[in-house]
Amino acid sequence: MNIKFDQNNVVIKLCMSGMNMEDGGNVEGATKMFHQAWHEAKDDYERFIAAYHLAHKQKSIIDKLKWMETSLQCALNINDDNVKSAYSTLYLNIAKCYEELCDFDNAKRNYELSNSYNGTPSDEGPFYHGTKADLQVGDLLTAGGNSNYKPGLKMNHIYFTANANGAGLAAALAKGEGRERVYKIEPTGEFENDPNVTDKKFPGNLTRSYRSQEPLRIIGEETEWAKLTTSERSEWRKNLAKSKGEIIN
Template sequence: MEFSPFNNVVKLCIQGMNMEDEGRPEEAYRLFLQGWEAAADNLERFLAAYYVSRHQKSASDRLQWLKKALKYALEMKDDTVNSALPSLYTKISECYNELGETAKATENAESAKKFKNNPSDKGPFYHGTKADLNIGDVLTPGGNSNYKSDFRMNHIYFTGLVNGAGLAASLAKGEAPERVYIVEPTGDYENDPNLTDKKFPGNPTRSYRSESPLKIVGEVKDWLRPAPEELQKFREKLADNKGEIIN
């Protein structure tokens, strides 16, 4: 199951987060509930329940929504949501602590430790760029960022979502054609800290980074191209981004 920023429920959650940033919690809560009512699969239900939980006034109500989110996450058995399990278990543990249920708090805290910093994703993996490369070539850290040409990268980044790699290729600087390569990590890799547990719980975009090279083993020609208006919105967000890149 693939996470997509163009999904209707994801869009509602993003709008809700924007309302939170603007100090409009009532409007944010309305949008999250709208997402919950519109959810049609477990990924959408998981995301919507997670955000609805943030606006509950009592620990018991917050716990019920978090348990719903955990239920749908576990039912999926998918790398899209596995990375969110540490965060979910931690928040559930905090609720139990507030409610004075120490044993259940400890049990969930232990579950959070079990899943933390242990990407289970085995691929296939993709890297989006506008560079013209060949099968057998390797991508190595130390190059300039696709988005900030004066920023040198200490890691090489990749994703388990082909359309996510396609979006990255579309946003890369330059006028060359977008390319999405199938890659194999040659060493250890970790969740991308720029995205993991930031706006979304866990690492739903399945974005990773490595200090070791990536080997190109193929190329994907058929991936979903974002509409021009959607692409422009992402370019504007990149241009307005004031946050520090963790590298």
């Protein structure tokens, strides 16, 4: 099974709408949106995401634990690289619930499970980088470029993803006048989960977004990815302009 995070997925869109409502102070509307996501979920991947958000909206610790364990069970059923990064977060949330319920044995067991999944990403790719630059096989991409998301910010890392559509989005939002390019790359050194997306809106690193201080070597070019429409592109630019979040550099 090889699931890719898709921002146009119905359940993911409902959860994003719920999070936006929550940010605007409409907690009741957000909860309804997450319930709708759960009812419209058609497979374990969608149920894992919806249950996670429903867990956070529960007033009782027992209900929160029930939804978080449901989310974990769905994630484990999938057993896919695209969700393994969420295991640590799910076990951690479950451990905290058990701790609040004074069930210290189960809390300890889940903290240990959380720690066992924490650490350097084990993702083996293939990996992609989106840009408007015209590059060749063998070229090295290095840190120190300007951020696409914050004017005047020099980036300490070079970013990449295992999701070709995610790299395509980065290419669409990249500075420059060249055509959008998605290159196949290989990291030349260690890399880490991108902290700007990991555990921010969704558990773990579902977009499989990474960064490295070491160069990325171009090994080919990808030509198949979902191109943004003109309206989707302007919507992304508008949301980025409104975003107040700090970039972790």
